[in-house]
Amino acid sequence: MKVEDEERIAANLSKIMAMICIRNTRLEDLHAGLQPVTLTGDYSDVNVVDGTGRTIPWREVSHLDDQQMADLMREIVERLFTFHMRRDDPSFRDHLDRWMAASNKWDNPVLDKAFLDAVAGLGAPRKA
Known part of the structure; x- marks a missing residue:
């Protein structure tokens, strides 16, 4: 598979997972409500x-x-x-296709260097 195709697939999968597995959760409750006004811009x-x-x-x-x-x-x-367990279920995939149009409006992701550095800094897992 070409690198460009792999990146496109990973980007689409990341966006749809973020939308249906993270955004539409209790996180929406935390986002709801009145937002304070800041005149300085930094609160x-x-x-x-x-x-x-x-x-x-x-x-x-x-x-x-x-x-x-x-x-x-x-x-x-x-x-x-649930996403991973049902990803091959045709009816679940149909549901994902409907959400894909909305998630495709999001910016494409880029590699998160801070995340990669943090994971690299963890070293090898310890034996139990």
Whole structure:
């Protein structure tokens, strides 16, 4: 297979997986709601006042609690697992084809150097 074809297939697969396995999850709930206005553009002028009266800079506020993060990751893992387990099912593939038109409007991905560096920095797995 040509490198260009391999890259095109990987890009399309990555976009459709991101759309149906990650974007359309609890992540949408986190994205919903009012967005604070920032006049500086970096949110350094935005603060949150919590229930005890503490003023916390926006950039220091945790936007997910541990349970929300666990729920989100569980949902994403289950969707990715389902995607891989059903990828050869013709009716599932028909469903993917309908979503492909929307995901094709996204930018094409590029290799993530920071991710590759982080994985390389992990070294060989330890023996149990």
